[in-house]
Amino acid sequence: MRHAAFLLALFAATPALGDEVRTFLGTLNGREILVELTDAKSGPVVGRYTFKDTGGDVPLLAVSQEGNAFALYEEAPCDETTCETDDEGKAVDPPLAAVWELTYDPTEYMATGKRTTLDSKPKTVDLTLEVLAWRDLDSSETLTPFGLHDRSAALGFHEGAALDWSAAPYEMSLLDVEFDEGPEQALGDATFRDVTDPRTKFAFPRVTAFADGAPVDKVNAILSERHGRMNLSAFDCLAFRYATYGKGEYMGSMGGTLGDYDGELVTLSYASPKLVSWVQSGSLWCTGAHPYNHIDSYTFDVETGEPLDLAQVFSAWVPREWGAAVDEVADAEAAAANPDAYFWGPSFGLIAYVRDNIPSDLFDAELASECINPQAIAENLDIRFSERDAVTFTLSGFPHVISVCNGDLFSAPLDEVKQFLGKGAADYFPGIL
Structure with missing residues (x-):
């Protein structure tokens, strides 16, 4: 076969x-x-x-x-x-x-x-x-029908578990299908096309070329893996129509469907031989009390294949203890030694810059008090990159009803935010400093 x-x-x-x-x-x-x-x-x-x-x-x-x-x-x-x-x-x-x-x-x-x-x-x-x-068997794996399936479900979101032929042949073979391909599009110094798994129906980008002739294999390995993990999450929801997988406790849930993954929108915003950024948005609901309404940004280091540590690019990306006030910045070494006790976000100066540049018509007064107060920005600001070496400031992570706060605030050329950049920015954007 x-x-x-x-x-x-x-x-x-x-x-x-x-x-x-x-x-x-x-x-x-x-x-x-x-x-x-x-x-x-x-x-x-x-x-x-x-x-x-x-x-x-x-x-x-x-x-x-x-x-x-x-x-x-x-x-x-x-x-x-x-x-x-x-x-x-x-x-x-x-x-x-x-x-x-x-x-x-x-x-x-x-x-x-x-x-x-x-x-x-x-x-x-x-x-x-x-x-x-x-x-091989996982050390924590339960050899039951539920355990086998739950391992695939975890691969849909567990960044640390390998998704390759050696560790996950069942999943990799399931993901090995011919994609529907969209037209080639230009994005800065790159060209790309969207590809769609005909079973899950949402499109995910693949880079076709860089203007300088650099290889695209590493950036596409990142995009392919993320696409595959999303597919596994959709298949998990599709399987949630059996009692063994938990059906019964939530009879009125979305189990047996794609959980609205087929309505997910994935948009490539930046691609270079060093970095790739994209944004995912939608409303996913398979089980639970609330749908996951989201606009989430992702940026990966192409060479390492790992999510970009924004502190490597922005000196104004600082640690705080959970619950700390905006002006209570923690020691970076302490945060590195105990990462679960801290979150990283914009410095006080970067928060002020962002607030000063948000378009006045983006939020009404009531929403502005909830979405763009200094504490909300400290905890929910995210950054991704856009074509022509620009940076997009965006909010994400607001839950449930307040998810209306999620979304892009504005973009700015990197030249305009040099005061917030660290020395590592030059590794990704030569000549910027």
Whole structure:
């Protein structure tokens, strides 16, 4: 099957095959599926699967096993008519759609068997699943259908967890689809185009060239990973229609949809061989009491592939203890030693500059008192870069109803904010100082 020979060769050096979580490729009713199964040596075999053309996991629950032969129940979606809930609102006795009966052949890296529906007119189809890859177990991983899926959900937002073929073959294969491509566009000294995963429907940029001929691989690796993590978050919401994943407690939620990721707007604002900036906006709601209304800016260092530390560019980006007044700036070394106790934001001078330059018609008097008072700016100001070496000052992080404060304030050429720049600015913008 596609990718199998390549990836088996890639992971041939992995020790102790048979003790890992395996990812399989197969087909079900003419559609390509990905299946992830635990190993019998680790306990009862459990797993999940998804159709590659839609995404969204389906739980596979343990039934029985004998050696390398095992049976799994495929869970059915949970709603008000098919699920019963206990006094805490949690689903009990989830509905079942089918039973899978499989035998794994460790010499052929293959599982074969059949799937039989559990309805009034059972239908049986043959299954042939070929190993795509395997991965190590995470130290904190729970080998349950929920645990397997929750690991993918965490990859949607957990910056520290690797999203690559070695650590996440199931997810990487799910993300490996052909994108719809938009027209090429110009942005300063770069050209780019938006690409769209046809399953999640929101566009994300990719740089096509820099004017000086610099390679685009590193900047696109950043954009591709962020796009992939957003897709995993959308697929997590799509899967939230099964009791195993929590459906039942929030029967009225957006589970079973894309959580409005298909309405997310991602706009590239700056791209160079050294930095890339973009802004994401929308209203995401999969579970919980409130949607996530947001306008969030991102800037990454292309060489390191990590989010840019604004203090490396702006000397006026300073630490404060949580709850501290605007004029209570902390020691940078103390903040570095205990980062969870501090947040970084604009200095008193930069706050004054921002307030003096906000267009007078951007907020009415009532909103201005909430959105752009000095404390609000200290805690919610963010910075990204715009074409022609400009800086955009923006507010983000205001929750719920007050999220109306979020958004761009104004842009200014870097030449006009030199008094707020640090020596590191020259590393990203040569000649600026």
